[in-house]
Amino acid sequence: MADRYEPASFEAAWQKRWKNAELFKTRTADDAPKFYGMDFFPYPSGAGLSVGHCRNYVPTDVICRMKVMQGYNVLHPMGFDAFGLPAENEAIKNKTHPAKMIERYAGTYRRQMELIGVSYDWSRSFSSSDPSYYKWTQWIFELMFKKGLAYRRLAAVNWDPIDKTVLADEEIIGGRAERSGAIVEKKWIPQWFFKITDYAQRLLDDLDELNWPEGIKSQQRNWIGRSEGVQFSMKVADSVKPATPVDDDFQVRSTKGSLAFEVFTTRIDTVFGMTFCVLAPEHPLIDSLVGVVGPVFTRRIREYQENAKTLSDTDRQATNREKTGVFTGAYAVNPANGAKVPIWIADYVLSTYGTGAIMAVPGHDERDYEFARKFGIDIVQVIAPSDKSEVKLPYVAKDGILVNSGEYDDMPVVESQTQLGIWMEGLGIGQRKVQFRLRDWLISRQRYWGCPIPIIHTKDGEMQLVLADCLPVELPVVENYEPSGDGSSPLAHIQDFVNVTDLDGRLGHRETDTMGGFACSSWYFLRFCDPMNDKEAWSIKLANYWMPVDCYVGGSEHAVMHLLYARFWTKVLYDAGLVAVKEPFARLENQGQVLALTPYRRPKEGEKLDLGDEGVLVSYKDAESIPEEDLFYRWARMSKSKGNVVTPEEAVEQYGADALRMYLLFVAPFSADVQWSNDGMQGQVRFLSKIFKLVDDSMTFYYPDWRDVIQFEDGDDLCKSIRRRTHKTIQKATEDIDRFAFNTYVSSLMIYVNDLVDLVKKHGANPSRGFALSLSEAIETLVLLISPGAPHSADELWTVIGQGGFTMNEVWPKFDAKLAADDMVTIAVQVNGKLRDTFEIEITASREELEATAMQSSKAKAHFDGLAIRKVIVIPGKLVNIVAS
RNA sequence: GCCGGGGUGGCGGAAUGGUAGACGCGGUGGUCUCAAACACCAUUGGGGUUAAACCCGUGCGGGUUCGAGUCCCGCCCCCGGCACCA
Incomplete structure (x- = not known):
């Protein structure tokens, strides 16, 4: 056998054997505990995987492989998040149909995942764009609709002018679309929402x-x-009568004839410090005010509103912007002290x-x-530090007492908040309230490549759900599906799809918006529990067995998108009695990114750079011909556009999986x-080679039946010390994998390997019985312990030492505390x-012995000689x- | 500004309040080779010494403790997120 790591000679062969033996098929032994380990399912991009993706998949694989060896029933699935913008955009670019493209790309992903030996159960795989899957996405949508959790309304929404669709708040980063980078525009169109706000408190708790x-x-x-x-x-103030009908929804109401x-x-x-109040430019009360404040104020107000409309949200909400505003000419009454304050x-x-x-x-x-400073409005202090010392305004701290606040003077802030709330509730002018920043989740997209929304609009303007046994509403296969850009979906132009008759024979038209990709990925972890079920989305029994996901692994960029949405859906399904867990993911781990040293060229004089850039990205090839003083390197995330990607193929080819x-x-x-x-x-090639050489060198004295013998023999000190190392390593390795x-x-x-190599060097030529036995145990343990991390090598070495089969089918080494205990x-x-x-x-050794021995140390003595010993602290073992x- | 996570050799990083720098990378010296690559051996926080001893050292300043990288208080800096959210 080889005395070093030669991956080309065995890795592919083992992958083939694993496949033939269906080694990764989910096991369902009745009496075993379960472990559900899962990676975020990826959108299969044409660029394929980089070694960066592997950093997500390999660690999950390690913990899953260990759990299998520990006797768990392990669910370790992989599928594809195929619906959505990125896939569609790429398909448009490549002039192909996204379904075909996804199939090809997913095939590449799978091949690459197999190339690095990840133990997915592919028999459970699916794509979110499979009709057999999205049928159930639609089924869940219908459930939400029936519960009033899916609704359609006219709203000012985020419009992405590049991708020509609306987007959810969660997909907007700093005023730009997360995907396309476009500055989003506000557009008023009827859109579909999920009422995630109903679950805000539970999502928080x-x-x-x-x-x-x-x-x-x-x-x-x-x-x-x-x-x-x-x-x-x-x-x-002054009982101004409403000039236009008022709308309760917008918090405007008429009180005894006054606004x-x-x-x-x-x-x-x-509240006693209120010296003015402010309405947002869109506030509906303004329409009532303009009728009564006179033409001068009206003109100014309308001017200001027009101005506000033209500003983008990004500009408007820039925090460093100078305040602007306009006085309406009207006043309001502060209910706490009756003061008239101007309305701005x-x-x-x-x-x-x-x-x-x-x-x-x-x-x-x-x-x-x-x-107030800018517009010369009064500034009144009503909170002071407890000692009433002078402070600079604005004083925003919440520790202090009330001043200039009538009967509430001297009351601590926190207490007054309660008291004032109670007082207002008593008068019926206000109530204590909880406010959330979270908005409802905008789910509809004006794009082709998504899950169709199973709704029919009847001629009389009703919305009907498509009957459950008519699901799925399949996406029509068409050649042209490019976004129209007029705010309608491309599906709206496909007559065969749009026009339907309902059960009563009435004409109607289908909803033509599709669901955003995040809807499809909000329940896939449930489908993995029962992926082939064509009668129901999942069997409750199976979902209850596997859920929750014990360990969910992926990037932190989904913090408020997928991870929030999936929690929301799970809670809805929990309320419907369809799952037994309130939370889908018991444990979450975020992997770091893999960065590559990326060459940049210093800007030429006058050359313009993008904001935040220090130089111009160049290819590795171009970097060779750039003079050193103009060239510098930065660690950057691997991406196709930066040209710094290392593929798993390259890495495996050069170094091994x-x-x-x-x-x-x-x-x-x-x-x-x-x-x-x-x-x-x-370095890792060196390490693996060292293991191969160690095992090879140990074969001369390897004792395959060590297990049957070693427990009956006391063994010499060397034997004991080797076993001690073995069991300490078992403990450490097991704990470390569990805690990521x-x-x-x-x-x-x-x-461990370094120690064993030294031992073999020292004793291998002339091995005692105790050495041979304990080292045989050590070698076998080593091979099993590396198995989750280096499964190909482990299986190869397992064969070398004369064992049969796969290490994944072996029992994970068991830590024995007695054997691990030190004697010195x-x-x-x-x-x-x-x-x-x-x-x-x-x-x-007793405390006394420890103290006595320490006191005799000449090196220590040199430092306490001549001094009074005041105390001696003894920590046994330390x-x-x-x-x- | 607010929230979260960090700051340890040349680099990546170890370290239940108990021997700081495990392990690896890189460096240096050597072996092998005609040579290089690979590999292997030795060494490697800084100062100091022939060698030791010893001194200094975990962003900064305080504190608690027999003992602090670790706990507490006050700062500085870096990364990520949110950001005129009343």
């Missing part, structure tokens, strides 16, 4: 029980944005949050303060970004906490600290 990264949980909390406060009514509007505040304690209109108040109107307290709010796997595990903690390095890959510390899992194996320990001798010496002693002065 249940985060506490999840074993997820803090950062993701906190992003979700921020996104949901719960705040507690008081909503109360403000009357417009009123609602405001929401989290700082009701500052300003675009720093958003129509989409709260009531679209605020009470402004410049003494205690930075924005109101800035506004196991070397790649071990490198990705070892190079950094799982969640950290890593810097791709060929030297690092070579794959870097230390590999490093513990390296330490190194004790540190400290003087005043500083290390001065160490000594070896039996672990059983150290002795002599405190002297």
